[in-house]
Amino acid sequence: MLKIENLTKIYEDGTVALKDVSFTVEEGEFLVVIGLSGSGKSTLLRCINRLIDPTEGKIIWNDIDITEASEGDLRRIRRSIGMIFQQFNLVDRSSVMTNVLTGRCGYVNPIWSLINYFPRKDRERALNALERVGIPDKADNRADALSGGQKQRVGIARALMQEPKMLLADEPVASLDPVLAHSILGYLEKLNQEDAITVLCSLHYLDLVQRYATRVIGLREGRIIYEGSRDDIRQLTDEQFKQIYGEEAQRLNVGPEDF
Amino acid sequence: MTELIDPAPKVRSYLQSFLSLLIPGLGQAVAGAISRGLIILASILTFSGLTIWTAAQRPRFPDYGLTARAFLILLGETAALLLFIIAAYYLVTRTVARKPTTRAAVQTGFIILGILLIALAQQSLLNTALSADDQSNVYGITLVFGAALTAAMWLWNISDAGWVREDDAPSMNGLVFLSLAALIILGSRVTQVDLPKAVREYRDTEIILRQIVWPWEAAFVYEENNVEAEAKIQAPCPPGATGPEVNEPKDKGPWVVVSPTCGDLSERGTMGAIDFGTELTITGGGFVPGQTVNIRWENPIGNAFKPRGFGDTEIPASGEGTFETKLFIPDATISSTAQGDQIHRLIAIQTGEREFTGKLSQDMKLALQQMLVTIMMGMMATLVGVVLSIPLSFLSARNLMGSLKSTLQAFVGGVFGLVAGAWLGSMIAGLIASALGGLEKYPLLTFGSYIIFVLGGALLFYRLAGASLDWLGKRALPAVVARLITIIGLAAVGATIGYGLGIGFSYGIFSITHTAEFAEEMAPRTGAIGAAVGALLIAYYGYRRQPTDEITTGNFIYVIVRVTLNIIRSIEPLIWAIIGIIWVGPGPFAGFIALTIHTIAALGKLYSEAIESIDPGPIEAVQSTGADRLQTIRYAVVPQILPPFIAFTIYRWDINVRLSTIIGLVGGGGIGFLLIQWIRLFQYEQAGIAVWLITITVAALDFVSAEIRGRFV
């Protein structure tokens, strides 16, 4: 269980990105964070694995306070929280295999890993992960030779290597076309349901939110302005959605059955 | 209304033209275009003034009056010439070439014609303006063309004044053109461009140039198939001396017989008159029939020369290969300390074909060897520079250092740990060094152990002390105590920095404003003041913050390393070479030190900029997997910076080899050093070899480095 308590983040330039945010995420949930661009979604997700240090508040995950963790503890916490990004954040010049293997950094011997040596088990695990996301034949390609959808699959495979208990996805499909969006979110859903990985995901499109979320949090200017269950969202009309979301709200108008 | 749309047709005003003929710009001013008139006047005045000044700047001819007079005469003459050309132009365009296109062509033709005419007429124009004596002193081309340009402007100004109207904007084109012309004249003055001199004195260079451009004769050993015979002569001939044995004619091979073999030297009087010495009769045989025999004289210390003016020295051999001639013993300065018999040698020689042996000459071998030294110097400097600049570049990359944070109390503890660790490390390294037998015996080991132990100790204790004070402050000590320790620690750091700055201030400022002694006397006082101020300032800062507040320690390091690198980089490699020469004496080592220091700073900057421009996304991604700092660098940073690093390194290697030749010129060893020595000894062929080797190496390097870089980027 992840408990966020009174989380506040003020950037060095004084921007208040999060203000007194509190909510709880149960094990196995697919929580979607919605909100306008600049409303604090990325900041919130990055605070959870402390890529950004929160200014105030607590983040308690399975009774451990992440905000108080020492450097070593933080690395152990991070390795069981996978993260995927809008811009995929692969290392373009490295091979797909190397990119996926970096997901093991938190587990392997740090000295061996520096010379790009990973145990055989991990290499097999990496091939399995690539197989799971449907691109086993790309292992030896350079990452920048892949298409956007393939890159995000490598991102998922990298996160899978961490054997994560939780997955943070910061607008994972915002750089992809609608058909690919369903494909990628499909993988996340599968991980959520089959491997019981808790997913925290920020999304833009209403139909994607309705299709995949089990719970929704709406952010505006760093505050929570909406919380709803799966049923609440399904009944949400476009009008209501626009009220929470602002004028940016859009539908994809491509269903999963379209591909 | 209509006036606005359809302005009245322009009417030529002869009055305005006339006014502008008298004073440039006056016609325009009268017409109401005052600024246009002013600009024209100013331009013409400036241009004339500059021309006169330039011509009068000849060192032996500082006479403005004369120059100005000559200029005015030339002005009139060139104006007449121009008027003639303009008249011709009108004649042609009105009668023959009437179409606008041909007119444009004709116009261009006439402009070229005008310039050519002035260039051709230059000498006769100058002859009327200046006496022959003055001419040699004046910068003729400047005067003639300056006058011609001024005349052209004047004429244009007259025609312009005829058409100008009140609302005409000042013509900027002319102004731009004039400023350019003025700049060129000024520039050529300042850099002392002197074309006539360059042309006049080119011939002296030609011989040397030829040697430098094609020096290969000196690069190889040639076998000379000379036919040669020699005879010994004693001179001066002391009483009782008989001289060396007289040669006998031989049946085979060349021979030369001289008699007598003992005689007196010629002597050269103070006025250059020669008092001839003993006359020698020379007969020879066995030479190649019909070919010239050359007579050469070699004095006792081994200098051979052609005894010009003492008899025939070039005698054709007869059909039987014999010759006969007479020669006075030439003059030769015999050292006053010379002892014993002074034996000279007379050499009769027929120079045959020179045969290429393919062997490298001594000079060529030396040049090749020094070229290698130079290349190695550049490579070593690059290698060492790369190794040292990589860690520095990480320390001076803002995006990496910005994430290096610690609490205030950890920082305070760390600084004390740093000092203690460095001290401990140096003690241990000192022990090891003395156990090994000192710097002289194992320099690299000693040096290395110092670096490892001092750096390692400092880092280890920085972390240890930082972590322990942090732990103590957070868990064990009462908040007040932690706070007190932090403030006192910060004050100590501030005092140290302030003390250093204070002393630096005294030596830096007082030694200039007062005397060195005064600075030395004041140093403790300014140091104390600095220490007090520093301690107070930083203690106050500590007082305002909490010991558990986070500060970006990385930024300190970033600033310190960056500033240091920038200072080092801004000092030219040549200066570093001079410092290196003072430090370790002239030679390749000094050059190596200079190049290495500059390479570290230059590459450190380039590398750190490459690091700063990387995509932060992968760093985030790798960090989020639980990777530690080194892993993050290995997997997120290194793959991104490798290509630019390789490119920069090769680029620098390229630069370093070039620089090392130049650094050699000031004493940094290698081929540059050799080159400058040869030039100073007037051995231009050898210098040519060095120049060629440098050129070939640099070109090859250019090619190779471009090739490698292309492969990586």
Ligand SMILES: Nc1ncnc2c1ncn2[C@@H]1O[C@H](COP(=O)(O)OP(=O)(O)O)[C@@H](O)[C@H]1O
């Ligand atoms: N590094 C930063 N420094 C200062 N302000 C930032 C930084 N990152 C984000 N912000 C600001 O914080 C707010 C929230 O940003 P973000 O979390 O990226 O929103 P979202 O992901 O919902 O678009 C925005 O106003 C943004 O401009």
Ligand SMILES: [Mg+2]
């Ligand atoms: Mg965002």
